[in-house]
Amino acid sequence: xxxxxxxxxxxxxxxxxxxxxxxxxxxxxxxxxxxxxxxxxxxxxxxxxxxxxxxxxxxxxxxxxxxxxxxxxxxxxxxxxxxxxxxxxxxxxxxxxxxxxxxxxxxxxxxxxxxxxxxxxxxxxxxxxxxxxxxxxxxxx
Amino acid sequence: xxxxxxxxxxxxxxxxxxxxxxxxxxxxxxxxxxxxxxxxxxxxxxxxxxxxxxxxxxxxxxxxxxxxxxxxxxxxxxxxxxxxxxxxxxxxxxxxxxxxxxxxxxxxxxxxxxxxxxxxxxxxxxxxxxxxxxxxxxxxxxxxxxxxxxxxxxxxxxxxxxxxxxxxxxxxxxxxxxxxxxxxxxxxxxxxxxxxxxxxxxxxxxxxxxxxxxxxxxxxxxxxxxxxxxxxxxxxxxxxxxxxxxxxxxxxxxxxxxxxxxxxxxxxxxxxxxxxxxxxxxxxxxxxxxxxxxxxxxxxxxxxxxxxxxxxxxxxxxxxxxxxxxxxxxxxxxxxxxxxxxxxxxxxxxxxxxxxxxxxxxxxxxxxxxxxxxxxxxxxxxxxxxxxxxxxxxxxxxxxxxxxxxxxxxxxxxxxxxxxxxxxxxxxxxx
Numbered sequence: 001x002x003x004x005x006x007x008x009x010x011x012x013x014x015x016x017x018x019x020x021x022x023x024x025x026x027x028x029x030x031x032x033x034x035x036x037x038x039x040x041x042x043x044x045x046x047x048x049x050x051x052x053x054x055x056x057x058x059x060x061x062x063x064x065x066x067x068x069x070x071x072x073x074x075x076x077x078x079x080x081x082x083x084x085x086x087x088x089x090x091x092x093x094x095x096x097x098x099x100x101x102x103x104x105x106x107x108x109x110x111x112x113x114x115x116x117x118x119x120x121x122x123x124x125x126x127x128x129x130x131x132x133x134x135x136x137x138x139x140x141x
Numbered sequence: 142x143x144x145x146x147x148x149x150x151x152x153x154x155x156x157x158x159x160x161x162x163x164x165x166x167x168x169x170x171x172x173x174x175x176x177x178x179x180x181x182x183x184x185x186x187x188x189x190x191x192x193x194x195x196x197x198x199x200x201x202x203x204x205x206x207x208x209x210x211x212x213x214x215x216x217x218x219x220x221x222x223x224x225x226x227x228x229x230x231x232x233x234x235x236x237x238x239x240x241x242x243x244x245x246x247x248x249x250x251x252x253x254x255x256x257x258x259x260x261x262x263x264x265x266x267x268x269x270x271x272x273x274x275x276x277x278x279x280x281x282x283x284x285x286x287x288x289x290x291x292x293x294x295x296x297x298x299x300x301x302x303x304x305x306x307x308x309x310x311x312x313x314x315x316x317x318x319x320x321x322x323x324x325x326x327x328x329x330x331x332x333x334x335x336x337x338x339x340x341x342x343x344x345x346x347x348x349x350x351x352x353x354x355x356x357x358x359x360x361x362x363x364x365x366x367x368x369x370x371x372x373x374x375x376x377x378x379x380x381x382x383x384x385x386x387x388x389x390x391x392x393x394x395x396x397x398x399x400x401x402x403x404x405x406x407x408x409x410x411x412x413x414x415x416x417x418x419x420x421x422x423x424x425x426x427x428x429x430x431x432x433x434x435x436x437x438x439x440x441x442x443x444x445x446x447x448x449x450x451x452x453x454x455x456x457x458x459x460x461x462x463x464x465x466x467x468x469x470x471x472x473x474x475x476x477x478x479x480x481x482x483x484x485x486x487x488x489x490x491x492x493x494x495x496x497x498x499x500x501x502x503x504x505x506x507x508x509x510x511x512x513x514x515x516x517x518x519x520x521x522x523x524x525x526x527x528x529x530x531x532x533x534x535x536x537x538x539x540x541x542x543x544x545x546x547x548x549x550x551x552x553x554x555x556x557x558x559x560x561x562x563x564x565x566x567x568x569x570x571x572x
Contacts, residue, residue, distance in 0.1 A: 005505045007512075024420055032536075033504045034496040037295040041423075044295065048424035069501055114425075140501075 005067040011054040019055045022063050023048045042118040049111045050076045056101045072138045082128035147345040149203045149338035150188045156200035161524035163192035168412045174527035184494045187287035188342040189437045190446040203338035206357040214330030218314045219247040223254040223392035224336045224442035227455030236381040241371035254384030256310030257391040258471045261400035263303045263483045276430040283343035284437035294491030302485040307333045311354035312481045330356040336445025349485030360447040386469035392459040394441030397434045406432040411439045511535045519550045
């Protein structure tokens with residue numbers, strides 16, 4: 001059985017001061033593992049977007065990094081509020097970001113589309129009142 | 142190819158006290174304290190000179206060429222970095238520096254700022270190519286380029302493939318001198334008057350091209366005394382000042398952006414600040430940024446560790462000198478753009494020294510062990526073990542270059558346990 005490296009990072013809702021820290025640690029880990037520049041670039045972009053989504057839109061959650069010999073996987077799992085219309089949320093330019101987040105330069109409505117564009121495989125599951133889980137994988141070969 | 146990596150930054154072992162000043166400040170975690178003194182890990186060092194700046198015992202030094210080395214060449218040309226202009230207060234004219242250098246024994250003084258003029262134009266041309274990923278990153282500061290090789294390998298293709306101003310200046314200086322004097326280029330030596338060790342290393346071990354056009358590097362500190370006495374009686378001759386205000390402005394942070402003049406640019410100085418912004422570029426957070434100028438030293442090249450004057454004074458001196466023209470424009474004739482090889486011809490490759498292992502599986506196993514050891518450590522990042530942080534210490538243990546008992550906190554805990562065992566043992570034997 002192939003070994004799998006796993007690291008989890010709790011991400012707090014509204015914690016702008018620490019936003020991006022999980023992504024920085026994940027990037028460092030992948031660089032130490034010797035992941036190629038090409039994959040690193042895609043993971044960096046998607047990872048930061050998904051971490052910021054947890055900060056801006058969720059009620060808090062966890063970002064998990066999994067590495068196995070074939071792929072890098074990022075799983076973002078939050079505890080709500082859930083997305084009522086996933087199709088709409090995936091549309092470029094659509095955003096429900098608060099005025100506060102917008103003044104910080106977020107809320108362009110590119111987050112989810114950007115993640116999907118950068119990941120090899122992208123999956124989003126959401127239930128209102130329960131939470132959202134985003135799973136992205138990035139092929140290493 | 143590279144037998145032994147040349148580094149300008151060195152350690153003078155007998156002066157080192159083994160403190161944690163340089164250890165904590167090295168941006169590539171290239172320093173370890175072992176056996177009571179610092180050691181530089183050659184593969185990691187980017188010659189930024191941070192350690193030279195912070196060492197209170199002056200145990201970190203930069204190897205540069207002595208002034209006497211110019212005598213190896215029949216004809217000698219000085220290439221003053223624009224930051225040199227900021228070293229002298231109340232300077233009337235840049236030409237005094239150029240004449241002063243000639244009085245010191247150089248046959249000619251050619252402004253590196255002229256090279257900066259040409260390079261600015263070359264970067265403007267490159268920015269017209271939409272295929273270079275944005276933001277385009279300046280190649281001017283060799284410490285930043287090496288930092289990217291070590292810590293941001295995924296940003297290497299953002300670096301503009303234009304050579305540094307000192308390289309371009311050396312090529313033009315040699316050709317013009319050879320033509321006007323009717324001598325062979327091989328008999329001419331070009332010496333860069335350098336504010337930093339990173340440029341010295343860039344001459345000996347160029348990035349982006351095989352061989353440097355510069356023949357040596359003399360530090361500003363080495364010539365400062367002699368040059369300041371020469372300047373006092375050096376004549377002013379404005380006609381010698383051929384570089385534009387924009388070229389001279391490269392001496393300080395933001396000068397390159399100002400000269401290249403892209404729509405949306407950012408100039409960052411200080412290596413830690415550069416690291417923060419490069420992280421953001423990596424995350425694609427700076428979406429509309431066209432051009433990034435990063436300087437390892439605070440204030441830009443005027444903040445180089447081999448300068449005499451403090452960077453704020455030097456910065457203001459340069460600003461004054463670079464306002465001769467109310468509407469400055471680059472001083473470049475079209476011929477220069479085609480006559481010289483301005484662009485790199487060797488691809489800049491990542492320096493994968495941060496990689497734990499060449500084999501991914503093995504690297505993952507090591508990572509797991511690092512995490513396990515890291516959890517046992519106190520997290521003080523005190524540096525007493527000789528590694529800069531608890532995390533790097535855990536890495537060093539796994540890589541076999543440190544042992545857990547090098548951590549004084551773990552050692553203390555171990556002693557406590559052993560003492561308790563002795564007490565327990567004494568009790569049982571008495572009964």
